[in-house]
Amino acid sequence: MTRKVYLDNAATTPVSSEVLNEMLPCFNLLYGNSSSIHSFGREAAAIVDRARDRIAAAINAKNANEIYFTSGGSEADNWAVKGIAHAYANKGKHIITSKIEHSAVLEACHALENEGFEVTYLPVDKYGLVSIAELMHAIRKDTTLISIMAVNNEVGTIQNIKTIAKTAHENGIIFHTDAVQALGAVKLDVQDMEIDAMSISSHKIYGPKGAGALYLKNGIRIDSLISGGNQERGKRGGTLNVPAIAGFGKAAEIAVRDLVINQQKLRSIREYFLSKVKENIEYIHVNGHPQQKIQGTVSISFEMIEGESILMLLDLEGVAVSTSSACTSNILQPSHVLRAMGIEDEIAQGTIRFSFGKNISKADVDYAVEVLTNAVKKLRAISPITKAGRR
Numbered sequence: 001m002t003r004k005v006y007l008d009n010a011a012t013t014p015v016s017s018e019v020l021n022e023m024l025p026c027f028n029l030l031y032g033n034s035s036s037i038h039s040f041g042r043e044a045a046a047i048v049d050r051a052r053d054r055i056a057a058a059i060n061a062k063n064a065n066e067i068y069f070t071s072g073g074s075e076a077d078n079w080a081v082k083g084i085a086h087a088y089a090n091k092g093k094h095i096i097t098s099k100i101e102h103s104a105v106l107e108a109c110h111a112l113e114n115e116g117f118e119v120t121y122l123p124v125d126k127y128g129l130v131s132i133a134e135l136m137h138a139i140r141k142d143t144t145l146i147s148i149m150a151v152n153n154e155v156g157t158i159q160n161i162k163t164i165a166k167t168a169h170e171n172g173i174i175f176h177t178d179a180v181q182a183l184g185a186v187k188l189d190v191q192d193m194e195i196d197a198m199s200i201s202s203h204k205i206y207g208p209k210g211a212g213a214l215y216l217k218n219g220i221r222i223d224s225l226i227s228g229g230n231q232e233r234g235k236r237g238g239t240l241n242v243p244a245i246a247g248f249g250k251a252a253e254i255a256v257r258d259l260v261i262n263q264q265k266l267r268s269i270r271e272y273f274l275s276k277v278k279e280n281i282e283y284i285h286v287n288g289h290p291q292q293k294i295q296g297t298v299s300i301s302f303e304m305i306e307g308e309s310i311l312m313l314l315d316l317e318g319v320a321v322s323t324s325s326a327c328t329s330n331i332l333q334p335s336h337v338l339r340a341m342g343i344e345d346e347i348a349q350g351t352i353r354f355s356f357g358k359n360i361s362k363a364d365v366d367y368a369v370e371v372l373t374n375a376v377k378k379l380r381a382i383s384p385i386t387k388a389g390r391r
């Protein structure tokens, strides 16, 4: 049987057993609707309250009522960007974001542009960092919102969030950050970092899929995205997904409890992996910031071959990774992130994201590197592009 090695933890993670145990009774024993007034409902509401407290503690929110549950990171991003922009539209209709945001933020911005808002998409440097000088330059009198991600999902670069938030506040602007890839990987303290709104997601931190949250500092206004009942203090309609929320709360508690130890382990795995890859494979580029990065995500461009072909050969041998490009109408489009970092399309197209999980072993890395080395060798042997030019 083929060995299976999962190196796509930035896409999603397995639910950990502690999290699963927290969730299981919510499916068939404590199954009330958390909005119901009777004892079944009150039991479910207590589970939701506990999860809300755990998440608030994990990000050091001042008050648990600043946590609003959503269906995931994409909803939280859409809600923050559209909801805040709409709530403050009478003050101004200009928003600042970056070119390397997740599509949930970028598409929300595009939707606002169609409504007459103006959006500035900040460039990044070759490491994927937003420049504070460029940010300051982009700020206008009618800017109401700055949305910059905390950690990039493709290359793992960590932004200078505290400085960006400070710059926003000095200019009377609200600051939102997509921290989906940051939770569990870097310390998040919304009070210390002066964050007004922050998106997080459960399934990236060993919690279940379909649960996330928007942290919204008390006093910040937001229009609803989902109208309905009076759930989430009237701001987000819909019966709460109690099992997933229970799991998310537990997962967030564990992610913060084990952050340092997990990152230490991932650092040594990353170094081991990179040294073995460099030892075995030539003509590669490691993307992202050399220091300001999370440990679990490694983006590598392999010259002269396409990422999709590497992915497929690895998949045949049981190794799961992801590419950085999106396939639209049969045209391979290099990732918007790598493009914004100034990486040439031909090199960007040969990019693979390896994202390690907390339970990975050195034997898994050895196997993955062996399979990768063979795949790259095979593909380069038949590639129309060679170091000497096109065949």
Ligand SMILES: Cc1ncc(COP(=O)(O)O)c(C=O)c1O
Residues within 6 Å of the ligand: 010, 011, 071, 072, 073, 074, 075, 077, 102, 104, 149, 151, 152, 153, 178, 180, 181, 201, 202, 203, 211, 212
């Ligand atoms: C940076 C970032 N933002 C948002 C999301 C979307 O989160 P979800 O899958 O919970 O909708 C992801 C997931 O890939 C992400 O990496």
